[in-house]
Amino acid sequence: MEITCGDLSSAKYDKKKVSINGWCRYVRIHKDKVFIDLADRYGITQIVFENNLLDQARQLGREFVIRVEGKVRKRGKKDINPDMPTGKFEILAESLKIINKSKIPPFEIIEEKGAFLPEEELRFKYRYLDLRRREALNKIEFRDKIIKSIRKFFWDNNFLELETPLLIKDTYDASGSRTFIVPSRIHKGEFYGLPQSPQVYKQLSMISGLDKYFQIARVFRDEDPREDRQPEFTQLDLETSFKDEHYIQDLIEKMIKRIFTEVLHKNIKTPFKHLDYKEAIKLYGNDKPDLRFDNKIIDVTAEMSKTDYNVIKNVIKNGGKAIAIDFEAQFGTKESKIDKEFMSEMVEKAKMFGLGGLTWMFVKDKKLRSEPEKIAEAMSGQNSEIIKKLNSKEGDIIIICTDISESLLLSAVSKLRRIIGIKIGKFREEYSFLWVDKFPVFEKDEVTGKLVPMHNPFVMPTEDTIKHIDSKPEEMLGKRYDLVLNGIEVGGGSMRIHDPELQRKILKIMGLNDKEIEESLSFLIEALSYGAPIHGGIALGLDRFVATLAKEDDIREFILFPKNRKFESFIDGSPTPVSEKRLKEDYNLKIDRG
Structure with missing residues (x-):
């Protein structure tokens, strides 16, 4: 009978002959016995070698791959390991086959949660060894x-799981976002783009009459490296016809509720909270507020302008604003997680976020106090x-912050709010979901001053703001919605534009002329002209969603073989050069390496 290394957690195999495969995680050689902790994906089982198998067993090293046949037996009372699910049983080996030897691993593969780990560069370089750790495998x-759980939910709701193309038309001119491009050997000088999203093709699926689509999609973005980004990632992508945004939001809430029930074994409240984009910015400083704590931004410009604290007062005189947030911190008590040193770090953080600094005070004896005291004295009135x-x-x-630029001020304070709120840790709920709705369709590019889509050029404007399309397109709001979890x-x-002329008009507002529209998205506009239904959808970044549910910051821990922070492969070193001969012969390309 073949078993796994996790099967001996129950007594049903006691006294039975079994065969088992795995890796030698720990090897302990005694005078008349050899003990092996044999590991696989399912757990760890102790193997005991005696008598005629001793010489062969003494050859074993860590991470050797072996096959053992033997008899299951109970451990003696003093030998039971309560920390192992299989700790009441062991296998007395009757035969041993060494399938493969192993070099000494570059780091110790440790099973204990929270054990010391080597540098991540080393772990991810040998990711195939790292994944033998229980903690890594669990993720x-x-x-x-x-x-x-996601797949089963959508199958149960009559959605079709469809696959959209990966080699597609590059739409950089229309989207404004850089795509990875792939040269064609057959059509020399021409290129495919790798999809940043299945956006256009899922819309075409709706036009086809395939009214309920979903996909666990691989997507690619040629962005500048950032700590929390990967150049290739996975998203849940879905689209549906003849429904509105409320249906889509309700569907996602039901899906998440099922995940919490089936996977996390927890309950969450639905429906989720909603905030308009404008309200989120005003109250919390950004469009993805962490509502586990309710500390709101308060405008104190009028109050601070009457103080003698010139650091802030002078900025207000020059047209700036002052905003503040109060935190219940129990400052000065032994229960407080906030001290002077931490607040000094926040002052430096404020500077990193673009502000001149940060003023912080605390309440004592019903009065504002500060360190140094002269700050509070300047506000005594x-x-x-x-x-x-x-x-x-x-x-x-x-905390009180000020700046001439309101957008910079709000952005910086929102980041400080989250850092301080998490440090204090007084969460109203473990998982706080939020829908942010009614985003502007357009925003101004800070460099060019041109109107660019805040999300993408396919968002349907709301019925009550589409009237501004010719006179004040920047005032149009879109039927767009973001899902936020713990900030x-x-x-x-969003709901999508299904009118071909409206789609063309939106592209023209972006600054595209007829030729550019023809070259980039004419195929979509033509498809819309053949009776496109009302349709809309959503995409969830699965890597980030999963990491957030697991309360982890690093999405790479949940990706099988992630890239590093420079978007290079830890394993194979890609991207790597391609020979000039191949580029010339296959693609008629030449690289200028100057």
Whole structure:
């Protein structure tokens, strides 16, 4: 009977003959016995070698791959390992086959959770060894469970799982986002693009009459490297016809509720909260607020303009604003997680985020206090006014920031809000989901001043703002919605434009002329002219969604073979040069290496 290394957690195999395969995780050689902790994906089982197998067993090293046949037996009372699920049983080996030897691993493969780990560069270079660790394997299995739950949910709701092309037309001119391009050997001088999203093809699926589509899609983005990004990633992509945004949001909430029930074994409240984009910016400083804590941004420009604190007052005189946030911190008590050193770090963080600094105070004896005290003294005339406006209580921390640029100010303070809120850790709920709705269709490019889509050029404007399309297109709001979890955007979608003339008009507002539209998206506009239904959808970044559910920051831990922070492969070193001869012969290309 063949078993896995996790099967001996129950007594049903006791006294039975079994065969088992695995890796020698730990080898302990005694005078008359050899003990092996044999590991596989399912667990660890202790193997005991005695008598005629001793000489062969003494040749074993760590991570050797072996096959053992033997008899299951109970361990003696003093030998039971309560920390192992299989710790009550062991296998007395009757035969041993060494399938493969192993070099000494570059790092120790340790099973204990939280054990010391080597540098990530080394771990990810030998990712195939790293994944033998239970903690690393658990993350990949967690991802798999979530994807299985997602698939089953959409199958149960009569969605078709479809595959859209990976070699597609490059639409850089229309999207403004860089795509990876792939040269064609057959059509020399011409290129495919790799999809940043199945966007256009899922819309074409709706026009085909395939009214419920989903896909676990691989997508690619040639962006500048960032710590939280990967050049290739996986997303849940879906589209549906003859439904509105409320149907799509309700569908996603039901899907997530099922994931929580089946995978996390927890309950979450539905429906999720909603905030308009404008309201989210005003109250929390960004469009993905962490609502596990409710610390809102309060405008204190009027109050600070009356103080003697010139650091802020002078900025206000020059047209700037002052905003503040109150945090329930129990400052000055042994229970407080906030101290002077931490707040000094926040001052430096504020500078990193583009501000001149940060003013922080605390409430003691119903008065504002500061270190140094002269800051609070300069605000003494507005003491009660500020405390009342912020609803501050004893031990609360108050941060006040100011800048001429309101967008910079809000962005910086929103980041500080999240860092301080997480540090304090007084969460109203473990998982806080939020829908952010009604985004502007367009925003101004900071460099060119041109109107560019805030999301993509396919978002349907709302019925009450489409009237501005000719006179003030920047005032149009879109039927767009983002899904936020604990301050992290995990998904976004919209209702799509299904009118070909409206789609053409949106592209022209972006600055594309008829020729550019023809070259980039004429095939979509033509398809829309053959009776396109009302349709909309959403995409969830699965890597980030899974990591956030697992309360982990690094999405790479949930990707089988991730890239590094420079978008290079840890394993094979790609990207790598291609010979000039091949480029010339196959693609008629020449690289200027100057």
